Amino acid sequence: MLPTGPPIAARRTVSGVDAVVSVEGLSKRYGELTAVAEVSFEVGQGEIFGVLGPNGAGKTTSVECVQGLRHADAGRIRVLGLDPRTQVEQLRPLIGSQLQESALPHRLRVAEALDLFASLQPGGPPWRQVMQEWGLTPKARAAFGSLSGGQRQRLLVALAVVNAPQLVFLDEMTTGLDPAARRATWELIERLRDNGTTVVLVTHFMDEAERLCDRLAVVQGGRVVASGTPSQLVAAHSDGVTVRFSTSEPVGFLDRVPGVGSVQRRGDTVTVRGEPAIVARVGRALSEAGIEPDDMDVVRPTLEDVYLRLVGEEG
Amino acid sequence: MGALGKLTATELRLFLREPITVVFTLALPLMILYILGGVFGNEADAGGGPDAMVVYRGFGATNWYTSAYVAVAVAGFTLISVPTHLVEYRETGVLRRFRASAVPRWMVLASQFLNSLVIASVGAAILLVVAMLTTDVEPAVDWWRFALAYALGAVALVCLGLALGTLMPTARAAQSAGLVLWFMLLLICGGGPPPEVLPEALRTLGQWLPLSPVIEMLQEPWLTGGWAWSPSLVVVAMTAVSAGIAWFLFRWE
Ligand SMILES: Nc1ncnc2c1ncn2[C@@H]1O[C@H](COP(=O)(O)OP(=O)(O)OP(=O)(O)O)[C@@H](O)[C@H]1O
Ligand SMILES: [Mg+2]
Numbered sequence: 249m250l251p252t253g254p255p256i257a258a259r260r261t262v263s264g265v266d267a268v269v270s271v272e273g274l275s276k277r278y279g280e281l282t283a284v285a286e287v288s289f290e291v292g293q294g295e296i297f298g299v300l301g302p303n304g305a306g307k308t309t310s311v312e313c314v315q316g317l318r319h320a321d322a323g324r325i326r327v328l329g330l331d332p333r334t335q336v337e338q339l340r341p342l343i344g345s346q347l348q349e350s351a352l353p354h355r356l357r358v359a360e361a362l363d364l365f366a367s368l369q370p371g372g373p374p375w376r377q378v379m380q381e382w383g384l385t386p387k388a389r390a391a392f393g394s395l396s397g398g399q400r401q402r403l404l405v406a407l408a409v410v411n412a413p414q415l416v417f418l419d420e421m422t423t424g425l426d427p428a429a430r431r432a433t434w435e436l437i438e439r440l441r442d443n444g445t446t447v448v449l450v451t452h453f454m455d456e457a458e459r460l461c462d463r464l465a466v467v468q469g470g471r472v473v474a475s476g477t478p479s480q481l482v483a484a485h486s487d488g489v490t491v492r493f494s495t496s497e498p499v500g501f502l503d504r505v506p507g508v509g510s511v512q513r514r515g516d517t518v519t520v521r522g523e524p525a526i527v528a529r530v531g532r533a534l535s536e537a538g539i540e541p542d543d544m545d546v547v548r549p550t551l552e553d554v555y556l557r558l559v560g561e562e563g
Numbered sequence: 564m565g566a567l568g569k570l571t572a573t574e575l576r577l578f579l580r581e582p583i584t585v586v587f588t589l590a591l592p593l594m595i596l597y598i599l600g601g602v603f604g605n606e607a608d609a610g611g612g613p614d615a616m617v618v619y620r621g622f623g624a625t626n627w628y629t630s631a632y633v634a635v636a637v638a639g640f641t642l643i644s645v646p647t648h649l650v651e652y653r654e655t656g657v658l659r660r661f662r663a664s665a666v667p668r669w670m671v672l673a674s675q676f677l678n679s680l681v682i683a684s685v686g687a688a689i690l691l692v693v694a695m696l697t698t699d700v701e702p703a704v705d706w707w708r709f710a711l712a713y714a715l716g717a718v719a720l721v722c723l724g725l726a727l728g729t730l731m732p733t734a735r736a737a738q739s740a741g742l743v744l745w746f747m748l749l750l751i752c753g754g755g756p757p758p759e760v761l762p763e764a765l766r767t768l769g770q771w772l773p774l775s776p777v778i779e780m781l782q783e784p785w786l787t788g789g790w791a792w793s794p795s796l797v798v799v800a801m802t803a804v805s806a807g808i809a810w811f812l813f814r815w816e
Pocket of ligand 2: 308309419
């Protein structure tokens with residue numbers, strides 16, 4: 249075990265706010281298999297923190313250890329100042345969970361489920377309001393077993409927030425949702441964050457991570473291989489940006505702009521590659537040379553490009 | 564108590580939405596009562612037959628079976644439906660969902676226990692009422708002792724069902740094991756042929772199986788107005804062991 253550090257409340261995350269979740273050196277084995285090895289991360293108050301990674305990377309294992317649903321073999325975990333291993337009873341009422349694998353009794357109806365779970369963990373908003381917000385009212389009398397995959401998923405996410413938790417764990421919450429339901433879910437998650445709820449979001453969707461996450465960690469083979477804000481990750485783990493424009497003027501001077509890696513010309517189309525800062529510098533150099541193309545494009549690698557670089561195309 | 568009450572009420576409502584289970588639970592004991600009761604009649608057997616064997620301890624078959632079938636009816640539900648239901652909840656992730664919503668282990672077990680006890684008792688009550696109204700069964704000699712024996716026996720059988728649900732790996736396994744166990748108990752513990760006609764080995768085996776003491780405990784006040792002390796102690800011990808298994812070996816997934 250690691251030595252115990254100062255109390256969590258006194259700590260600051262990289263983003264400078266109080267850490268709601270703090271994980272250090274989390275490891276978990278299943279027999280011979282090391283599912284999670286030495287994972288460390290912190291989640292700040294009011295953040296949406298993303299956990300990305302290929303199938304079997306150890307995302308669910310990690311976040312379920314944090315929720316006290318599985319027990320880590322080693323490491324130090326603090327959630328809202330509590331140890332999920334020994335103080336899980338105090339912790340549970342403060343958090344909400346949408347688990348990757350869980351279900352409700354097949355004949356339980358949507359309204360009954362919300363009513364039941366609201367009374368199992370009192371203190372949240374009226375359950376009818378939650379049902380309305382999550383678009384479940386038309387299905388109020390439908391049995392869980394008769395819902396479509398996406399409707400079930402939506403109900404399970406709604407159950408995770410029915411107790412108005414301070415911290416919500418969502419494990420692949422939009423898997424199986426149609427595009428409109430996904431958008432609607434994103435908006436609800438943003439609204440949760442705006443109300444001060446901290447969210448830990450496990451996802452496979454890069455657009456979701458890019459849109460929602462303040463910070464994220466990429467996990468592979470049970471280890472965190474990168475973490476930071478989406479734009480930090482893109483900046484740190486990409487091979488730079490591409491600037492493209494058309495001009496008939498000579499642009500050989502661009503080779504001398506600091507940070508430029510290559511300049512290619514095909515007909516009138518010029519393609520400049522280099523570090524992210526060249527966007528401003530190339531623009532300035534062109535402008536000073538009296539060249540002001542009206543079709544200048546900047547192509548940045550997306551989070552998806554960076555993610556695939558990090559985990560390897562086959563991951 | 565609010566949350567436990569709600570959980571138990573929800574469970575009961577869900578049970579009522581399973582028509583096949585409802586019919587099976589409430590009607591099967593009646594069928595057995597009629598078929599076996601009809602075969603054996605209610606004449607007290609004084610051992611005057613050519614084989615000079617006293618069966619049903621000398622009581623009429625219907626009297627004998629009615630009290631025994633209360634146990635058979637309860638066991639049918641608690642050994643088959645109760646464990647299957649618990650394992651199904653574990654297999655499909657319902658228990659995970661409860662756990663993540665801070666439902667404590669005692670509340671899961673208590674709601675299953677209460678719900679099963681209520682359903683089993685409705686089944687037992689229907690059986691008794693129908694038997695009293697439509698057969699020539701003579702009423703219990705001591706209803707109060709019978710009621711106490713019923714309470715002890717039903718609690719024991721529900722706990723046994725929860726213990727089975729805790730031990731069984733899959734719902735399929737729970738269902739088959741429960742069915743086999745129930746059928747065996749029915750046949751050799753006094754719910755089927757009179758124990759006196761069973762081969763010695765089977766009869767001895769039957770005495771060691773958990774349904775026998777429940778049946779004996781129920782029959783004593785019904786038939787004689789007395790109290791079967793040693794079977795009732797066995798039943799209490801069985802309850803303690805089953806409850807211990809259900810509590811300590813409980814798994815959420
Ligand atoms: N209960 C378990 N018993 C044994 N092995 C397990 C168990 N749970 C997970 N594993 C293994 O641990 C590894 C990590 O699993 P985990 O569910 O954490 O992955 P994940 O990152 O959530 O994957 P996915 O994106 O597919 O949900 C996998 O190799 C998996 O097979
Ligand atoms: Mg997972």
